[in-house]
Amino acid sequence: MTRKNISPDEKLQLLLARFRDVPARDPAAEAAGRRDFLKQAAGWRASASRTAQPSGAGAADRRVSFFQGRGFLLFPAGLAAVALALLMFFGGSAVTVFAAQNSLPGDVLYGIKTFSEDAAFFLPVSPQTKVDLTLRFTDRRIYEITGLQYAGRPIPEFAIERYQDELDLVLALAAGMDDPGMAISLEQASSHADGQLRQIVQLLDTGPDVSVLVLLQNRLREHVQKIELGKTAPQEFRLKIREEQEEKAGIDSNGSENVSQTPDTAPTIGRPSKTPDPGGDDTDADKPTKDRGKAAEFKGTIAAVDAGNLTLTLEDGSNRIFVLTSETKIRIPGFGHDATFADLKVGDGATVRAKKDESGVLVAESIDVEPVQPVLVRYAGTVTDYQAGAGIAIREKNGTLRTFLITSDTKIIFDPKDKSKNLRVGSEVTIAAVRDASGGTPTASEIAVKAPKAGKPATYKGKIAAVDAGSLTLALKDGSSLAFVLTGETKINIAGLGRGATVADLKAGDDATVRATTDESGALVADKIDVKPVQPVLDRYSGTVTDYQAGAGITIREKNGALRTFRITSETKITFAPKDQEQILEVGSEVTITAARDASGGTPIANEIAVKRKKKATPTHPEASLLPDVQICAGPPGWNGREVEKISWSIL
Amino acid sequence: MLVRAQLLDEQALAEIYDRWSPALYRYALRLLGAKDLAEECVAETFSRFLVSLHQDRGPREFLQAYLFRISHNWMTDYYRSHRSALLPLDPAVRAACEDEPMQLSDLEAERGQVRAALSRLTPDQRQVVLLRFEEEWNSEMIAAALNKSEGAVKALQHRALESLRRMLLPSGMEES
Numbered sequence: 001m002t003r004k005n006i007s008p009d010e011k012l013q014l015l016l017a018r019f020r021d022v023p024a025r026d027p028a029a030e031a032a033g034r035r036d037f038l039k040q041a042a043g044w045r046a047s048a049s050r051t052a053q054p055s056g057a058g059a060a061d062r063r064v065s066f067f068q069g070r071g072f073l074l075f076p077a078g079l080a081a082v083a084l085a086l087l088m089f090f091g092g093s094a095v096t097v098f099a100a101q102n103s104l105p106g107d108v109l110y111g112i113k114t115f116s117e118d119a120a121f122f123l124p125v126s127p128q129t130k131v132d133l134t135l136r137f138t139d140r141r142i143y144e145i146t147g148l149q150y151a152g153r154p155i156p157e158f159a160i161e162r163y164q165d166e167l168d169l170v171l172a173l174a175a176g177m178d179d180p181g182m183a184i185s186l187e188q189a190s191s192h193a194d195g196q197l198r199q200i201v202q203l204l205d206t207g208p209d210v211s212v213l214v215l216l217q218n219r220l221r222e223h224v225q226k227i228e229l230g231k232t233a234p235q236e237f238r239l240k241i242r243e244e245q246e247e248k249a250g251i252d253s254n255g256s257e258n259v260s261q262t263p264d265t266a267p268t269i270g271r272p273s274k275t276p277d278p279g280g281d282d283t284d285a286d287k288p289t290k291d292r293g294k295a296a297e298f299k300g301t302i303a304a305v306d307a308g309n310l311t312l313t314l315e316d317g318s319n320r321i322f323v324l325t326s327e328t329k330i331r332i333p334g335f336g337h338d339a340t341f342a343d344l345k346v347g348d349g350a351t352v353r354a355k356k357d358e359s360g361v362l363v364a365e366s367i368d369v370e371p372v373q374p375v376l377v378r379y380a381g382t383v384t385d386y387q388a389g390a391g392i393a394i395r396e397k398n399g400t401l402r403t404f405l406i407t408s409d410t411k412i413i414f415d416p417k418d419k420s421k422n423l424r425v426g427s428e429v430t431i432a433a434v435r436d437a438s439g440g441t442p443t444a445s446e447i448a449v450k451a452p453k454a455g456k457p458a459t460y461k462g463k464i465a466a467v468d469a470g471s472l473t474l475a476l477k478d479g480s481s482l483a484f485v486l487t488g489e490t491k492i493n494i495a496g497l498g499r500g501a502t503v504a505d506l507k508a509g510d511d512a513t514v515r516a517t518t519d520e521s522g523a524l525v526a527d528k529i530d531v532k533p534v535q536p537v538l539d540r541y542s543g544t545v546t547d548y549q550a551g552a553g554i555t556i557r558e559k560n561g562a563l564r565t566f567r568i569t570s571e572t573k574i575t576f577a578p579k580d581q582e583q584i585l586e587v588g589s590e591v592t593i594t595a596a597r598d599a600s601g602g603t604p605i606a607n608e609i610a611v612k613r614k615k616k617a618t619p620t621h622p623e624a625s626l627l628p629d630v631q632i633c634a635g636p637p638g639w640n641g642r643e644v645e646k647i648s649w650s651i652l
Numbered sequence: 653m654l655v656r657a658q659l660l661d662e663q664a665l666a667e668i669y670d671r672w673s674p675a676l677y678r679y680a681l682r683l684l685g686a687k688d689l690a691e692e693c694v695a696e697t698f699s700r701f702l703v704s705l706h707q708d709r710g711p712r713e714f715l716q717a718y719l720f721r722i723s724h725n726w727m728t729d730y731y732r733s734h735r736s737a738l739l740p741l742d743p744a745v746r747a748a749c750e751d752e753p754m755q756l757s758d759l760e761a762e763r764g765q766v767r768a769a770l771s772r773l774t775p776d777q778r779q780v781v782l783l784r785f786e787e788e789w790n791s792e793m794i795a796a797a798l799n800k801s802e803g804a805v806k807a808l809q810h811r812a813l814e815s816l817r818r819m820l821l822p823s824g825m826e827e828s
Contacts, residue, residue, distance in 0.1 A: 012813065015766055015820055016785045022678050029691050030677075034669050037698045038662060044706050045660040391655040403655055441658060477714060480654075 017539075104147050105159040131173045131185045135192045138166045142196045145216070149203050155212045163216070167223045168244070171230070175241040179234055179317055186230045193224050232304075232311050232319045295355040295365060298322075302369075305344045310364060312352055322354050322364035329366040344369060377442075380430040385480045386423060392444060393480075394429060404433050404444035415451035423449050425480055426524060452518040457527055460484075460514045464531070467506045472526060474514055484516050484526040494531040506531060538607065542592045548585060554606060556591060566595050566606035577613035585611050654715060658705055669698060672719050675787060679720065682782055683727055685767065693730075697723045717796035720783070724798060728775045769819040777812035780805055 141163035148155050174185035200217050204210050230237035298320055304311040310322045324341055332339040344350070349370040354362045379402050381394035393403045414421045423429070428450040433442040462474040465481055472484045486503060494501040494510075506512075511532045516524040541564050543556035555565045576583045585591070590612040595604040656664035673694055680690035700722045770778050776798060783789045783797065791809075795802045 009813075011821060012817055013785060015762065016781070016816075022681050023687075025674060025677050026687065026691075029687070030673065033673065033691060033695050033698070034666070036695065037669055037702070038666060040699060041660050041662065041665050041702055044702060045662075385655045387655055387659075390661070391659055393655045403658055405659070 104144050104151075104153070105156050127173045127177055128181060128185065131170055131188065134166050134170050134173070135188055138163060138170070138192060138196065141166065142199050145213075146199060146203060149213070160212065160216060164219055167219070171223070171226055171241050172245060174230060175238045182230060182234060182237075183317075186227050190224065190227050190231075193220055193227065196220060197224070232321045234318050295353055298352045298354065300350065300352075302344055302346050302348050302350050304346060305341060310341070310344065310350075310352065310367065312350060320352075320362060322352050322362045324364055328364045330369070331366065332369040339369070377434075378430055378432050380428075383423070383425050383427045383429055384476070386425055386427075388423075391441075392429075392431070392447065394431060402431075403441055404431055405441050406444055406447075410444045411446045413446060413448045415449060418449065418451035421449075423447065425482055426518070427452070457515050457517045460516065462512065462514075464506060464508050464510050464512050466508055467503065469503055472506065472512075472514070472529065474512060482514075482524060484514055484524045485519075486526055490526045491528045492531070493529065495533060501531070507533065538594050538596055539604075540592055540594050542590075545585070545587050545589045545591055548587055548589075550585075553603075554591075554593070554609065556593065564593075565603055566593055567603050568606055568609075572606045573608045574611065575608060576611045580611065580613040582614060583611075584614075585609065589614070657715075660702075660705065665702075668701075668715065672716055673698070675716075676719060676723050679782060679787060680723060680727065682786060683770075683778065684730070689730075693723055693726050696726050700726075714793070714796045717793055720797040721799055724775075724779050727779075731775055765820060769816050772819065773812050773815055776800075777808050777815070780808045781812045781816070784809055 141159065144159060145155055145163075148159075170185070170189050174182045174189065177185060197217065197220050200213055200220065203213050204217075226237065226240065229240065298312055298314060300312040300314040300320070302310060303313040303319055308324055310324055312320050312322065314320060328341075330339040330341065330344065332343055344367070351368045351370075352364050353366045354364045357363050379394065379396060381396040381400075381402070383392060384395050384401065385391075385393040387406075389406055389408075391403060391405050393401060395401050412423055414423075430448045430450070431444045432446040432448075433444050460474055460476065460482055462476040462482070464472060465475040466473040470486055472486055473481050474484065475481045490503075492501045492503065492506065494505050506529070513530045514526050515528045516526045519525050541556065541558060543558040543562075543564070545554060546557050546563065547553075547555040547565075549568070551568055551570075553565060553567050555563060557563050574585055592610045592612070593606050594608040594610075595606050657668060676694050676697055677690050680693035681687065684690050684693065697719055701719060770781065773781065779798065780794055783794045784791075789797070791802045791805045794800075795805045798805065800808075
């Protein structure tokens with residue numbers, strides 16, 4: 001590149017410009033990245049739609065889709081290390097253990113895999129960790145079953161029984177915890193079971209013999225039912241699990257079939273054989289045999305309700321389920337005696353008077369509801385984004401941005417003076433929303449739109465996104481956009497063009513500051529537009545043309561030997577030196593090319609190609625100085641006058 | 653668009669990815685020097701963006717700056733955990749260059765010098781230089797991306813250019 005008298009800063013920038021060129025991104029990698037990103041979003045969207053999911057990063061981790069752990073990774077590294085140490089102590093090798101992790105039931109290495117899993121229970125870890133681990137193992141079992149099914153191999157009974165043992169173990173561990181711990185474990189178990197059920201349903205289409213899969217499906221459904229029981233009636237759940245364990249222990253002690261004692265499954269080392277009684281949660285009403293027929297009162301918050309049941313969360317955090325009958329009296333302030341179960345709302349406080357029937361079920365005699373007034377908070381500001389039926393964002397006066405969800409229940413109220421009745425970006429609104437204690441995006445219950453104030457100009461900064469004779473759209477920094485009406489009164493000032501600029505001089509991509517006034521219809525009418533055109537950074541390159549395709553492209557070699565290629569468009573100006581009568585651009589011409597810097601790293605477009613005048617060869621004829629001064633006035637098309645010298649020589 | 657993104661709207665997220673992933677990739681590739689690392693950086697950036705949306709901690713404005721900030725943090729962590737993180741130019745990167753072989757070697761040498769000089773800047777200085785001169789951002793945007801004040805960004809840029817001048821332009825060259 002040849003540049004005269006360039007400053008150190010320019011030289012530095014030129015050097016940095018060398019760094020600008022990056023090769024094009026691999027389209028396949030880009031597409032894969034995009035796909036993964038959208039897939040991840042879809043997973044989160046699905047999980048967000050589920051209710052009763054705890055929030056936070058930990059919960060998010062638990063929500064990863066089924067099989068995201070991909071086989072071997074399901075086995076935690078720390079525990080794998082312990083299992084590895086144990087197995088090596090007994091004579092295995094590291095390679096064997098790791099190779100075994102992907103084996104399937106019936107494979108030679110499968111016994112090592114299950115042993116290494118059981119060995120993990122030697123660890124002095126918390127019951128919660130054991131639940132987590134066991135749930136991962138249940139995922140593994142389904143992973144194995146999937147592998148067997150796709151391979152057309154039979155699913156051995158011991159694989160199913162091991163899976164069942166692990167499901168039972170999760171519930172037993174959960175039942176041994178206090179209420180909060182159990183709630184977390186059951187939530188995890190529920191999430192895993194959902195994924196596993198979905199996987200089994202998919203497998204049902206994979207082969208003619210799906211009887212084993214149907215069996216698995218049924219067992220999983222029973223498992224899910226138990227989880228639901230645990231969520232709604234912890235004490236009942238504990239009793240049930242304890243009974244099941246005692247029953248199982250009885251069978252085992254009699255020496256009859258113990259399904260876990262298969263050649264491929266190690267004894268359940270360290271696994272709890274009996275569910276500890278956490279205690280402290282018993283109430284009179286929970287002792288059906290003792291106090292049957294005696295009514296008790298329960299005070300709490302309605303957690304769920306339908307035509308047949310009501311679930312109440314008590315002050316200690318535990319849940320009680322009550323059966324609703326036609327005899328159940330429902331009293332809600334303001335409803336008189338007409339209230340029905342349909343008027344009961346989740347979140348309302350309630351006192352339930354109930355007694356147990358002969359089967360131990362709590363039957364509600366009466367329900368007194370204390371409706372909880374939702375804490376409404378109001379926020380006033382200017383709308384920066386609005387998606388009808390989905391969401392709205394406003395900027396408060398102090399600059400805070402707030403986002404709200406919009407549902408079918410959201411009321412939009414317009415000021416009676418507002419004839420336009422148009423809620424849009426720029427509208428002044430006051431939003432009433434129920435405070436969301438969980439920290440999630442609150443839902444707008446009411447959006448009061450103020451009448452646009454005419455005559456108060458405001459200034460907006462952004463980039464011109466679109467422009468035509470009557471309107472201009474400005475893309476603001478926050479990603480939103482605003483549309484302005486252009487009138488004959490709109491003053492346009494473009495740096496470099498002065499105030500004489502017109503709408504035709506406005507270009508998309510330029511930075512602009514628009515001062516606008518809201519008219520009575522609510523439209524933003526632009527009073528003044530100040531534009532700072534995005535000045536392309538121009539570079540100049542001088543050299544000799546090595547290739548030239550008119551209207552397409554040109555390549556030059558700079559003095560330092562560098563080759564540079566530029567695109568030629570209809571906008572490219574080709575200029576010649578004033579005294580250059582030939583005015584030819586061809587291979588060999590000396591040129592200076594001005595081109596806009598292309599940030600994308602692509603071939604730059606030549607803005608201007610300045611062709612230098614060709615140096616004439618010095619005549620060598622001794623009488624050269626006597627040559628007549630021939631002036632070419634006209635010639636045939638394409639004739640460049642070059643032959644004149646020859647003619648002159650021949651004359652001489 | 654941000655509102656729709658906060659609702660995990662697929663179309664909005666796709667638009668965001670299509671709009672900003674190419675620039676993030678270029679940025680990461682210049683700094684990291686390897687295509688697969690650059691892809692990893694982009695993937696991690698968008699993954700963290702999703703996490704923040706999901707936890708309602710996502711950006712309220714300056715989405716572009718927000719994404720570059722995530723990318724910046726990822727690369728800063730990467731530099732910390734990999735002392736010699738500024739890798740030599742990926743062979744695939746070299747092969748993609750369209751220049752002639754003779755020319756290529758000169759360019760490579762120059763790029764190598766620039767890369768080496770950049771590697772001797774602090775991570776913040778390096779990113780300011782790249783965002784300012786390669787992505788042609790203004791100070792306000794860089795400040796938003798790096799979570800710093802504009803004054804701090806200008807100071808970083810000043811110090812970075814001073815250092816680059818010393819490293820890339822020996823005293824004789826500066827006078828030419």
